[in-house]
Amino acid sequence: MNLRIGFGYDVHQLVEGRDFWLGGVKIPHKKGALGHSDADVLVHVICDALLGAANLGDIGKHFPDNSKEFKDIDSKLLLGEVVQMLKENNYEIVNIDSTVCLQLPKLAPFINQMKDELAKCINIESDRISIKATTTEKLGFVGNEKGVSAYATVLINKVGVS
Incomplete structure (x- = not known):
């Protein structure tokens, strides 16, 4: 086995007047993440972690x-392209572990839907994707509902290498 670990971190400001996308799922909320794309912070950290594990740069390099x-x-289209880059470099995704930091809304009702959506996009089983949600106990920009942050760690394996 030729295992590699990757790590991703991202943060986006929350603003009124935008849809809130997380893990490929539209989450009902009065605010959405501000960004150039749909600002899906969870998908972005997974992209960065996968790219980093494969030593292929970061999301900003490929999708400025x-x-x-x-x-x-x-x-999710960006994630699909990242997955294709991994395939072209003979990597398979072993698992993904992620954490979203957000004061509101509570994410527990959406976790399984996000896992299913991401699994479909990545073409792996949903039980190989972990999504955890936490708050910052009303501290900082996340606690004051001004932003959302996320972290992801991934494990990939180079296939065809002994």
């Missing part, structure tokens, strides 16, 4: 936030 091509794009 000043490119009109990626304006308001569905982040």
